[in-house]
Amino acid sequence: MARDLSLILAGFGGQGVLFAGKIIATAGLIEDREVSWLPSYGPEMRGGTANCSVTLSDDPIGSPLVTAPNALVVMNQPSMDKFDTAVVPGGVMVVDSTLVQRIPDSEDVCVCAIPATEMAEENNMKGLANVILVGKLFAETHFCEEETLFAAMEKCVPARKRHLLDANMAALKLGMQA
Amino acid sequence: MAEKVLMKGNEAMAESAIRAGCRFFFGYPITPQTELAAYMSKQMPKCGGTYLQAESEIAAINMVYGASAAGARVMTSSSSPGISLKGEGISYMAGCDLPGVIVNVQRGGPGLGGIQPSQSDYWQATRATGHGDFQIMVYAPSTVQEMADYAYLAFDKADEYRIPVMILADGMLGQMMEPVLMPEPKDELPEKPWATTGHKNERKHNIVDSLYLTPDALERLNRERFERYEVIKANEQRAELFMCDDAEIVLVAFGASARIARSAVVAAREQGIKAGLIRPITLWPFPTDAFESVMDTARDFLVVEMNMGQMVEDVRLVSEGRVPVEFFGRTGGIIPTPAEVLKRIEAAHERVGE
Incomplete structure (x- = not known):
């Protein structure tokens, strides 16, 4: 069984951090683990910064609000500045370096910076930087089995957007290899 | 299925x-x-x-x-x-x-x-x-x-x-x-x-x-x-008792704050503090029977709410002075953290002594 994941995903509203969190939460659901997904809601959803907390655990989850993450996915500078010190020692930071210029050095935290937005544009996957980062997070933490991650992605793409499934899968794999 | x-x-x-x-x-x-x-x-x-x-x-x-x-x-x-x-x-x-x-x-x-x-x-x-x-x-x-x-x-x-x-x-x-x-x-x-x-x-x-x-x-x-x-x-009274069998510091919390209180209880137990949680599921009727079941071991009630202290009054009514009742709350939309609740448990533990 994978270790507990206490994750914050953060970025601007519209970048898809809530969707990225939902893929990971769904992976936990498929593996029958304890799962919680908590979005920020309110004014920050309407154009400002958005974030969500995702926990995967083998024990009942207390607060679904993650305050000491062991993983952080960051898609903009304000979120980087807000959350970088919250990550616990031994944790992982996955950063979109196209959009985050100032990435702090840390001895205790593994910082994985990939230009996800640039990669998405170069590979005709505009808007899928979020999914590329989920792929990268998976490669670094193995929060679930690989086939679970693909099954989760299938579950998360609604029927009316079925035509986007291939692109999402490709983005996931691109991130896993980055 | x-x-x-x-x-x-x-x-x-x-x-x-x-x-x-x-x-x-x-x-x-x-x-x-x-x-x-x-x-x-x-x-x-x-x-x-x-x-x-x-x-x-x-x-x-x-x-x-x-x-x-x-x-x-x-x-x-x-x-x-x-x-x-x-x-x-x-x-x-x-x-x-x-x-x-x-x-x-x-x-x-x-x-x-x-x-x-x-x-x-x-x-x-x-x-x-x-x-x-x-x-x-x-x-x-x-x-x-x-x-x-x-x-x-x-x-x-x-x-x-x-x-x-x-x-x-x-x-x-x-x-x-x-x-x-x-x-x-x-x-x-x-x-x-x-x-x-x-x-x-x-x-x-x-x-x-x-x-x-x-x-x-x-x-x-x-x-x-x-x-x-x-x-x-x-x-129709309903409540969940968590780790209450020998609990001395008994937290009382409902809904969202009960999740945080539960995490704090687990952390306190890891330190050897006999903490437990009563989680009222029915707020009316208030689950008074659940409280009676912990009165023998309880030395302190710590009520945790996301308000300025409301359910705490019902706990005082049940306790009738038998066990001291304390309160910790956050308000305005702030969710308390398990760490700040744990601090309150530690303080209560120190007060009631070994």
Whole structure:
């Protein structure tokens, strides 16, 4: 069984951090683990910064609000500045370096910076930087089995957007290899 | 075979209500409750039900009154300021002995307050939802699964006792997703011989009314209703006891704050502190029996709420001075952290000594 994941995903509203969190939460659901997904809601959803907390655990989850993450996915500078010190020692930071210029050095935290937005544009996957980062997070933490991650992605793409499934899968794999 | 799905608390309550036989929903949008109404607007037409966005919360609760009088299973939902507006209608329903389910996904107050989670409507739910001598039953779920389970049960209890039932949730529980196993759809609902469904010249008129101008008649009805409340108090208390068997520092928390308190209890146990948690699931009736079961070992009650201290008064009433009662709360939409609750447990532990 994978270790507990206490994750914050953060970025601007519209970048898809809530969707990225939902893929990971769904992976936990498929593996029958304890799962919680908590979005920020309110004014920050309407154009400002958005974030969500995702926990995967083998024990009942207390607060679904993650305050000491062991993983952080960051898609903009304000979120980087807000959350970088919250990550616990031994944790992982996955950063979109196209959009985050100032990435702090840390001895205790593994910082994985990939230009996800640039990669998405170069590979005709505009808007899928979020999914590329989920792929990268998976490669670094193995929060679930690989086939679970693909099954989760299938579950998360609604029927009316079925035509986007291939692109999402490709983005996931691109991130896993980055 | 039913399987677990990932759902928001707000959506889980809506789906579960439909499965409990609710076919009428009247509401008005307000954050952080809106997903419930949105879900109903999509699903009600598919199951032959009625979804109606009223012109105001006051209109919505009075539509609930009407549908309930006609025998339907009916729900409305709102968040704190909207529930205040519904107070008058809820009082009328109580005065008419009408069942109905009211969901409050609480946000910070008073006034318009904020839109982040809060538990500051405890008093409103358990003491004075509206004017007059009455109670409503109040369930306080703590997980998305419980939101589904108690929304489902609420309809049965409302019909059984002919009483309005409230689900008291908050913005955190409403917005979060967790895996949930939905209850089976009900195909049989209880008979309601009192409902105003048309007498067809076969029986006397049924009248649903809360106006009694003869003091004797009104007093008699109030007394009868309170006898029913005593039955509810005797039969319907619910609470979860967590690590309470030998607990000296007993936390008391409901809903969202109970999740945080539970984490703090686990952390305290890891330090060798005998901590436990009483989690009231029914806020009215207050689960007094659960408290009696810990009185022998408890040396301190620590009540944790997302308000300035409301349920703490009920704990003091139960304790009757036998065990000291302390309070820790955050307000304004701030969710307390397990670490700050743990600090309070440590302080209490030091005070009561080894």
